[in-house]
Amino acid sequence: MYNFDFVKPGSVADAVAALAGEEAQPLSGGQTLIPSMKARLNAPGSLVSLTGIPELVGVCREGDTLVIGAATTHAQVARDAAGDFPGLAALAGQIGDPAVRNKGTIGGSLANNDPSACYPAAALGTGATIVTDRREIAADDYFQGMFTTALEEGEIITSVRLPIPQASAYAKFVQPASRFALTAAFVARYASGVRVAITGASENGVFRWAEAEAALSSDFSANALDGLAHSAHEMIADLHGTAAYRAHLVGVMTRRAVAAAGS
Structure with missing residues (x-):
């Protein structure tokens, strides 16, 4: 590893401000970013943690839509979505192993867009809306190829809105x-x-x-x-x-x- 700054903001606004700094990179669950840093494939000057921001965590139902905060872990989705959206809960429960499920987040997975990740299939398969600090992006427009999304530099996913299917x-x-x-x-x-x-x-x-x-x-x-x-x-x-x-x-x-x- 190497030296870098670690910032833990308390709000989305603070996180956005911190990411405006030179060589700053958001850190959610860190399941991809941290290993890449250990392998020296990625070298941000500072990491801006999103996991301590209360407004980014949680699962709730709004009408016929399930709203999930971007920093919500896979384990929490598996637990809290089971009643309203069992298909999504089952998907979350199959991700990685217990360590990954208790650290990895839905927002981190969607931002990374690994070609073999699970959550992109749920988002695209439901016609979800990816909500960021700047706008709302339809899933059909969000995924743009392997490890590529519609996110702009410094843009943060804040929540995901998934229409609940029959x-x-x-x-x-x-x-x-x-x-x-x-x-x-x-x-x-x-x-x-x-x-x-x-x-x-x-x-x-x-x-x-x-x-x-x-x-x-x-x-x-x-x-x-x-x-x-x-x-x-x-x-x-x-x-x-x-x-x-x-x-x-x-x-x-x-x-x-x-x-x-x-x-």
């Missing part, structure tokens, strides 16, 4: 060493139709599977996906699986999610 489920094929998704599908059914978001598979990060959405909006059953197959084009290929293997898993995990949501 039924939902997350099916995850776990990469056993990292606990990230080798491929996973989040399925959410609404009165207006079905959304399907895939994570872990594409070189472009999380994405919606439009063909599956159309089929499931007409018939919300695993059988509706018979004959559908996702292309292997631009799928991730590495030592854990080929592009064709991940493309196959897209269909498998979507069917499992639909079956779980309908049970």
Whole structure:
């Protein structure tokens, strides 16, 4: 490690002011940032902690929407969302291990936008709104590729607003060493139709599977996906699986999610 300043603001306004400093970087759960600093892949001059800001923590229901503070841990989401949004709670409960779930945050995960992370699938699969200190961003506009988002320099996620579906489920094929998704599908059914978001598979990060959405909006059953197959084009290929293997898993995990949501 190396020397850096550590700032722990008490409000979003204080955090924004601190991030205006030279080489300042926000710190939420630190599950990606701290390891990258240890490996000297990242060297901020100061870390601005967001975890001590009360307004960024908590899970509450507002009408048909679940609102989650950006600094809320995975463990708290798994616990506090269970009554209103069991599909999301189950997703949060599958992230990493107990240590990761008690430190990592939903805002940190969405800001990092790892191509194999779980929360991006939930956000995109529900048509969530990412709320920052400056504006509101629709999930369809927020995710812009691997590790790339619509966030601007110094912009802080303050909360996530997720429309609560009639039924939902997350099916995850776990990469056993990292606990990230080798491929996973989040399925959410609404009165207006079905959304399907895939994570872990594409070189472009999380994405919606439009063909599956159309089929499931007409018939919300695993059988509706018979004959559908996702292309292997631009799928991730590495030592854990080929592009064709991940493309196959897209269909498998979507069917499992639909079956779980309908049970």
